[in-house]
């Protein structure tokens with residue numbers, strides 16, 4: 001039995017990307033994110049977050065800080081009637097990280113590792129699933145993982161140098177589940 005998922009990038013999709021957010025007071029939720037999640041949840045989509053968190057590897061904040069912020073976000077969404085099922089995160093960086101976090105990993109987007117972990121854990125039907133990101137790296141990770149419905153949420157026109165294909169929107173209300 002497979003499930004369909006809504007994969008969400010965090011910074012730039014769930015919350016405004018102010019740069020390496022690690023505390024609730026740094027979180028400004030993006031307009032329409034709760035409405036979008038309710039719309040998808042009502043259609044039976046599992047909501048999963050896939051987020052690069054090189055701020056951990058860079059030493060800006062700890063994994064514990066990230067996990068506490070994720071718990072706070074989960075509770076905040078629950079109060080809106082929305083289940084954020086899990087946060088998949090990559091703390092690594094290939095050149096600007098300390099200790100064990102300094103590595104070329106398979107989970108930092110545009111690599112598909114986080115999405116493949118989610119696929120295996122939740123038996124996700126990737127052909128029926130959506131990815132919303134704010135960077136080309138999010139689109140590349142989704143395409144590599146076989147996520148069929150890819151949306152780039154961005155005000156600025158991004159050249160599709162990737163040729164993988166995605167739909168660009170500047171409002172989350174333009175993204176409708178199947």
Ligand SMILES: O=P(O)(O)OC[C@@H](O)[C@H]1O[C@@H](OP(=O)(O)O)[C@@H](O)[C@@H](O)[C@@H]1O
Nearest residue numbers: 009010011017019020021051052053054
């Ligand atoms: O958008 P997601 O994947 O949820 O998270 C991105 C964040 O981890 C940070 O990723 C950084 O990129 P580098 O990791 O330094 O290349 C920068 O883009 C920051 O502005 C951003 O806050």
Ligand SMILES: [Mg+2]
Nearest residue numbers: 009011012134
């Ligand atoms: Mg982002």
Ligand SMILES: [Zn+2]
Nearest residue numbers: 090092105107
């Ligand atoms: Zn990684």
